[in-house]
Amino acid sequence: MKLRAARGVGLSPKIAVGAAGGILVLGLVVALATGHRGADLADSMTQALATQTTGMGFTVQEIHVAGATPAGEEAIRAVLAPAKGQAILGLDLALVRAGVENVGWVEKAKVVRLLPNTLMVEVKERGALAVWQKNGRLMVIDGAGRTIPEADPAAFPQLPLVVGQGAEAVAGDILKSVASRPRLKSRVEALVRVDERRWDIHLKDGSIILLPAVDEESALIELDLLDRRDAILEAGLERIDLREPGAPAFRRRQTAQVAAPVEGGV
Incomplete structure (x- = not known):
């Protein structure tokens, strides 16, 4: 330049x-x-x-941000705004980088000055995994279960909803398992963590699938087999209990009312 x-x-x-x-x-x-x-x-x-x-x-007149989504870039630019107009040779780049890396969206950042007046910021963002509900509050989390404070949950209606204490820390594995099963994934309303031990899967039609505390993948394989044989996901059941391996239990729906997912399970 x-x-x-x-x-x-x-x-x-x-x-x-x-x-x-x-x-x-x-x-x-x-x-x-x-x-x-x-x-x-x-x-x-x-x-x-x-x-x-x-x-x-x-002086800093131009700031270029690379590697960020629009939502992430907005938060990053808010942190960098005080640098505008400052003497570019007087900037502490390590301090600027630390400020950028304090943004919830950012995993890593690199900051370079291009004389005479440009600051280049390249970031690696944390990907948004799910919306986490705890004590009635909604937060966006990444794949490691860390919250992204600057992310507005309302802006991510496509993300799955996980509910309950401890749900954020272990959501990655269960969401991966659900995502690999399109028929199940398309029906999921929310995944509720119960006693920080196991999951209840709430479906959009009001059905609830109770998974065991250990080896939930085997329980989901059993669900796959039942669904292929009996189209169980379309049966309108109130509850599908898979907590006992090899001995699924079912409860037929008593009412057409669909309950909202609650923390702590059913």
Whole structure:
């Protein structure tokens, strides 16, 4: 990127940058020669350089963000907003990076300055896995169960709903198992964590599938077999109890009313 012409001085941008580099090198030499006091002096010289070059256009005017979704970029730009107009040579890039990585969407960030006036920020985002409901509050979580505070759950109606204490920490495995079964996935309303031990799967028609505390995959395989043989997911049952391996139990629906998923299970 070409540097802008220096304003108000008789130096070209090339000379200005060369002078900046010379001062920084001198500061480094002094720091190496005099130890901690030299490091303090080098910091002071760097700040003085930043102040001097501000008048030449060496201020943050452009911020480019790469690797972020629109929702993530909005939150990142809000954190970076105070950098606008600051002396670009005076920015503490480690501090800027730390601020970006404090955004819930961001897993990792890299920050680079492009003289004279551009800040480049590249991020790796955390993917949104599900909406988690706890104590009536809705939060978006990533694959590791961490909340993404800046994410509005209402903006992610396509994400599955997991409910209950501890549900966020173990949602990844059960959601993967459900996603591999299209007939089941298309019917799921929510997955409710019961006593932080096992899952109830609430279907859109009001049916509830009770899974065991261990080896839930085997229970889902059993459900697959029952569904292929008897179309059990379409039978309108109130409850399909798979907690006892090899001995499924069923309860027919007594009412057409569909209950909302509740924390703690049925």
